[in-house]
Amino acid sequence: MIRPLTRAVVFPLAMTAALASCGADNRPVTGGTPPPAAEYDMSAAREIISTSNEPAKRLFGAKRSSSNQTPAAWGSYAKGCVAGAVQLPETGPTWQAMRLSRNRNWGHPELIDYVQKLSAKAAQQPGWAGLYVGDMSQPRGGPMLTGHRSHQIGLDVDVWMLPPARLNLTSAERESLSSISTRRANGAYVNSNWTPQHHQVLKAAASDPRVARIFVFPGAKVQMCKDETGDRSWLRKIRPWYGHHYHFHVRLSCPPGMAGCVNQDPPPPGDGCADAQEWVNNILNPPPPDPDAPAPKPRRELTLADLPQQCAAVLGSR
DSSP states (O other): OOOOOOHHHHHHHHHHHHHHHHHOEEEEOOSSOOOOGGGOOHHHHHHHHHHOOSOHHHHHHTOOSOOSSOOEEEEETTEEEEESOEEOOSEETTEEEOOGGGOOOEEOHHHHHHHHHHHHHHTTSTTOOSEEEOOOBOTTOSOOSSSOSSOOSSOEEEEESSOOSOSOOOHHHHHHOOOOOOEEGGGTEEOTTOOHHHHHHHHHHHHSTTEEEEEEOHHHHHHHHHHOOSOOGGGGGEEEOSSOSSEEEEEEOOOTTOTTBEEEOOOOSSOOHHHHHHHHHHHHSOOOOOTTOOOOOOOOOOOGGGSOTHHHHHHHOO
């Protein structure tokens, strides 16, 4: 049994763990067969890296199509790229990709397969025709011009909380339609938009063995902890995080044998329900700020030199 800590201690620990869950990528996949060397002109890549000071987000944001390379995830979720990405079809039997103007419905083939299979399971829920799929990755991954810090290696996807009533939205409707918020009290609780079907969709999402973790607001995790009466092992992958009430964020593990892809540390053992409750407690009764906490440092824009060298070759591929 773990002894409860005081709130003054728990909040910094929870913050540290949460920050790690979203940003600490430190387990490179070893072994496996690397992509064909002929697909990577590393000499040219190093030349590009040495001469480019432009923010990487502009370089990757300018690419409208994927690279002509064997599919591969390079680097970590918040510092990498994806070669040979596949575009999720704009509309399928049980899904529609949203915000098409962003051109972020790309991913590693494993992610495409995951989204399609999850949407088919969601379509089995009453009132759900499937899924509305939000941001995945850019055509070659990498840092984005706006929004996410992660979603860089083709293994992240945002899934809308709005249950799809129909799957024949026009392109214009996909730009104007909004998802729904499922939180109240700043994320401490779910609101009336939350349904048992949301629970079942998230359970299906987390039960796929390819999933590393799923980010959702704390109140949703606590509600699922209260409502689950069967197998609870999947709850370990549901991680509380800021925002994430209009959508939930699924992150896949690096595909087996994909050398060059960097996994996160796995979630701590257990169902994580006590940790989620601490998040809720700190929302409802925030601890006083630490007067000795250092001021946050301005975040520097990533350049190609910050990413795996292969990412310059991904950019240069036709």
